[in-house]
Amino acid sequence: xxxxxxxxxxxxxxxxxxxxxxxxxxxxxxxxxxxxxxxxxxxxxxxxxxxxxxxxxxxxxxxxxxxxxxxxxxxxxxxxxxxxxxxxxxxxxxxxxxxxxxxxxxxxxxxxxxxxxxxxxxxxxxxxxxxxxxxxxxxxxxxxxxxxxxxxxxxxxxxxxxxxxxxxxxxxxxxxxxxxxxxxxxxxxxxxxxxxxxxxxxxxxxxxxxxxxxxxxxxxxxxxxxxxxxxxxxxxxxxxxxxxxxxxxxxxxxxxxxxxxxxxxxxxxxxxxxxxxxxxxxxxxxxxxxxxxxxxxxxxxxxxxxxxxxxxxxxxxxxxxxxxxxxxxxxxxxxxxxxxxxxxxxxxxxxxxxxxxxxxxxxxxxxxxxxxxxxxxxxxxx
Amino acid sequence: xxxxxxxxxxxxxxxxxxxxxxxxxxxxxxxxxxxxxxxxxxxxxxxxxxxxxxxxxxxxxxxxxxxxxxxxxxxxxxxxxxxxxxxxxxxxxxxxxxxxxxxxxxxxxxxxxxxxxxxxxxxxxxxxxxxxxxxxxxxxxxxxxxxxxxxxxxxxxxxxxxxxxxxxxxxxxxxxxxxxxxxxxxxxxxxxxxxxxxxxxxxxxxxxxxxxxxxxxxxxxxxxxxxxxxxxxxxxxxxxxxxxxxxxxxxxxxxxxxxxxxxxxxxxxxx
Numbered sequence: 101x102x103x104x105x106x107x108x109x110x111x112x113x114x115x116x117x118x119x120x121x122x123x124x125x126x127x128x129x130x131x132x133x134x135x136x137x138x139x140x141x142x143x144x145x146x147x148x149x150x151x152x153x154x155x156x157x158x159x160x161x162x163x164x165x166x167x168x169x170x171x172x173x174x175x176x177x178x179x180x181x182x183x184x185x186x187x188x189x190x191x192x193x194x195x196x197x198x199x200x201x202x203x204x205x206x207x208x209x210x211x212x213x214x215x216x217x218x219x220x221x222x223x224x225x226x227x228x229x230x231x232x233x234x235x236x237x238x239x240x241x242x243x244x245x246x247x248x249x250x251x252x253x254x255x256x257x258x259x260x261x262x263x264x265x266x267x268x269x270x271x272x273x274x275x276x277x278x279x280x281x282x283x284x285x286x287x288x289x290x291x292x293x294x295x296x297x298x299x300x301x302x303x304x305x306x307x308x309x310x311x312x313x314x315x316x317x318x319x320x321x322x323x324x325x326x327x328x329x330x331x332x333x334x335x336x337x338x339x340x341x342x343x344x345x346x347x348x349x350x351x352x353x354x355x356x357x358x359x360x361x362x363x364x365x366x367x368x369x370x371x372x373x374x375x376x377x378x379x380x381x382x383x384x385x386x387x388x389x390x391x392x393x394x395x396x397x398x399x400x401x402x403x404x405x406x407x408x409x410x411x412x413x414x415x416x417x418x419x420x421x422x423x424x425x426x427x428x429x430x431x432x433x434x435x436x437x438x439x440x441x442x443x444x445x446x447x448x449x450x451x452x453x454x455x456x457x458x459x460x461x462x463x464x465x466x467x468x469x470x471x472x473x474x475x476x477x478x479x480x481x482x
Numbered sequence: 483x484x485x486x487x488x489x490x491x492x493x494x495x496x497x498x499x500x501x502x503x504x505x506x507x508x509x510x511x512x513x514x515x516x517x518x519x520x521x522x523x524x525x526x527x528x529x530x531x532x533x534x535x536x537x538x539x540x541x542x543x544x545x546x547x548x549x550x551x552x553x554x555x556x557x558x559x560x561x562x563x564x565x566x567x568x569x570x571x572x573x574x575x576x577x578x579x580x581x582x583x584x585x586x587x588x589x590x591x592x593x594x595x596x597x598x599x600x601x602x603x604x605x606x607x608x609x610x611x612x613x614x615x616x617x618x619x620x621x622x623x624x625x626x627x628x629x630x631x632x633x634x635x636x637x638x639x640x641x642x643x644x645x646x647x648x649x650x651x652x653x654x655x656x657x658x659x660x661x662x663x664x665x666x667x668x669x670x671x672x673x674x675x676x677x678x679x680x681x682x683x684x685x686x687x688x689x690x691x692x693x694x695x696x697x698x699x700x701x702x703x704x705x706x707x708x709x710x711x712x713x714x715x716x717x718x719x720x721x722x723x724x725x726x727x728x729x730x731x732x733x734x735x736x737x738x739x740x741x742x743x744x745x746x747x748x749x750x751x752x753x
Contacts (some may be wrong), residue, residue: 137606198679449582
């Protein structure tokens with residue numbers, strides 16, 4: 101031990117000798133952040149020597165990177181807090197240069213500064229309520245706009261391009277026919293299977309046609325088509341509009357003075373609302389066909405008997421009931437899709453969130469609305 | 483003492499007879515240059531000259547159709563995928579748009595490479611992320627989301643992320659584009675400071691003349707017409723000494739030689 105040295109401390113890459121009021125920190129070896137990391141206790145250990153000044157010797161220092169800077173900055177911050185003089189003359193000039201770039205805040209503070217204090221529960225509840233209120237307000241404004249601008253659109257006075265409407269109708273209608281057909285054929289077949297199992301035992305197999313026709317026209321075609329369209333088209337509306345938000349495309353529309361609602365939202369809502377009843381009729385027809393296939397295969401029901409029985413089971417009011425539901429479902433899905441897209445943030449993740457929220461809200465909304473329709477139908481004895 | 487491991491490499495990067503293309507369309511061909519370790523090397527050229535495409539080949543995003551890129555002594559594109567991934571960890575890239583991961587805070591952006599590619603614990607990662615953010619002047623902004631950053635802050639945050647793994651070579655794609663002159667100047671100073679501090683080698687792709695003159699030691703000039711390098715040298719030297727008409731026009735903000743002869747070019751001159 102050198103004469104006059106009161107104490108020695110060491111850690112990975114450093115050792116220090118305390119001589120009276122001065123602690124001389126000798127830096128040694130390599131300091132590589134990605135393999136060595138940083139020692140959070142090093143600064144407090146060095147300062148525990150009680151020295152009033154820190155000096156450095158970097159003669160034994162090898163290669164270094166931000167690991168050394170992190171160590172030195174933490175030591176400097178701790179020394180400043182403890183009233184210990186930090187003499188950096190013995191440090192490598194590039195290290196001094198980098199430390200000069202950094203604010204006097206500690207690196208942990210740098211990483212965490214700006215983290216807001218958790219608000220009290222009541223405050224958070226209030227903020228949540230206000231946010232939901234704002235969403236409700238936006239939703240109401242959208243519906244109001246739809247009523248006002250939709251009326252103008254019908255009279256050809258909205259700032260909506262006919263081409264956009266036609267494209268949206270194609271996308272929400274013709275392009276959706278295959279998936280609507282597949283799902284409804286299967287649902288019709290499933291209804292027929294369920295009916296066949298019970299009706300066969302009663303010797304009333306022909307009534308499977310009644311079950312399939314009523315089930316599809318009154319309930320399943322509208323509901324299943326709506327669920328498909330919520331995932332397929334409602335989600336796409338939300339994602340498209342949210343991506344346009346992120347790319348400032350909507351801002352570009354707005355600064356030209358073009359009404360965003362007319363240009364972007366109205367064609368989508370009108371298209372889906374108009375096409376859903378068409379898809380419903382198509383879904384009902386293919387669903388009944390699916391039921392016929394299963395009925396013919398499992399019960400030996402002839403196509404003619406099946407159709408006569410099915411026609412007898414249906415009334416105009418039931419068809420009107422199904423059409424009304426599909427119309428409402430179409431509007432609801434489109435409104436949710438556009439609404440969630442318009443209120444999305446500007447990041448890539450916000451596009452996914454908007455699409456997910458739109459699909460979930462639309463499916464839940466469709467089922468809830470369907471239940472409401474059924475209650476009304478029961479009261480009206482449809 | 484040796485300030486950092488990066489300076490041990492010399493040259494840091496060399497490109498030899500490189501051709502980059504998209505399908506049949508050749509973007510640049512027969513490109514050769516050497517980037518000395520610890521230098522700031524400029525890849526210059528007008529819009530559409532293939533600067534960013536060449537950069538893509540250098541950072542592993544676009545395989546060249548011919549030629550070699552050597553990192554240190556190693557042929558980058560001849561290496562196995564695993565080896566190339568290891569080499570990539572010695573690269574830091576600042577993309578033109580910043581390319582921040584928008585679902586994460588700024589600190590999380592900087593910390594992610596350390597989380598994914600090192601065995602460091604949480605506090606160490608947080609500390610190192612804080613160091614990088616402090617170095618670029620974003621101490622206190624770590625909790626912000628990228629959408630809340632200004633253009634200059636986004637560039638600096640992207641730079642902090644590029645520095646996350648203490649790279650040996652830093653690639654900067656148009657770092658000053660979209661920034662006002664003062665912010666661009668501050669970023670230039672920061673680039674010089676990082677080279678001075680860490681000794682990192684920097685490849686800077688830019689057509690921003692003040693930045694090129696201020697920070698670069700050497701460079702190449704890519705021509706979009708001939709699809710190859712038409713001049714080598716430091717930007718200031720090219721400005722003062724190069725006689726190639728395209729380079730001269732670029733460096734002195736004059737009309738391109740072809741435009742200068744066109745009568746319509748004079749007609750567009752503001753009165």
